[in-house]
Amino acid sequence: MNDIILSTQNGKPVASSRQIAESFGKEHKHVLRDIENLIGGESKIGLSSMFFKSEYISAQNKKLPEYLMNRDGFTLLAMGFTGKAALEWKLKYIAAFNEMEKKLSTRAASQLQDLSPELQYLIKLERQQNQQAKQLEQVNERLDFACEAFSLTAGPDWKKACQSAISSVAMKHGGDGDDFESVWNEIYDAMERRGFDLELRVSNAKARALKNGISPSDVRKITKMKIIEAGDKKLIAAFVDSVRELAAKAGTRVDRLDEVCQTSLFAAAAAQKNTTTSGKFVKEV
Secondary structure (H helix, E strand, O other), X not given: OOOOXXXXXXXXXXXXXXXXXXXXXXXXXXXXXXXHHHHOOHHHHOOOOOEEEEEEXXXXXXXXXXXXXXXXXXXXXXXXXXXXXXXXXXXXXXXXXXXXXXXXXXXXXXXXXXXXXXXXXXXXXXXXXXXXXXXXXXXXXXXHHHHOOOOHHHOOHHHXXXXXXXXXXXXHOOOOHHHHHHHXXXXXXXXXXXXXXXXXXXXXXXXXXXXXXXXXXXXXXXXHHHHHHOOOHHHHHHHHHHHHHHHHHHOOOOHHHHHHHHOOOHHHHHHOOOOOOOOOOOOEO
């Protein structure tokens, strides 16, 4: 077989394990075994998005198993194939993936241009929302990671450390009332980008308080910071993370805050790939 035939799965080009076995001169059962050995380590590296279990009808009219794999899956599998002939086939498959991806991209762009401006806008909006939802999921995973070992038994330490960091940043900008207000607004904006709408939380809390007979003077004391202090670990983690981010951008040392966070997984979470969060997400209330 000289031609490489790729199909599509979820809008992406995929190759079949049968074709790969034939190309590289291997028995299909051995290729299946290699793939299943790879998938066996999924808990650490997540291969479910690379390999897709499927079936085909054999010459004997029997249903038999096979796997479809995207570019990443093929690359991972082919790492173990060695020799000059194997290298040639790897290059052929890479070229086939490149060509198929180009065709799919061109086709999608052409189809989009044929639609009305209204439909084009709706499709673009849906893509943006999907991307934002994915970003929010990444942020939540990061916060979950941080929360796992963030000990709230430290009492007010996290709050004092954050206040100290905020004061340092504000003083660096001049230190007057407007500077402090600007710093606090930046932190709240950063939290909103992480999916926490504090304005809405304050509004809901005040409404509940009035409904429960709390005096208007006490209701007015419900602030964003009060909501954070009374929040769960994820909300507090988002606040601390936002303060650290702002201090880093301002070039301000936050040794005290770092000391508090070193006992948690904030340091480890910050070491993870920084997740860019832009636009408005679905709000968590």
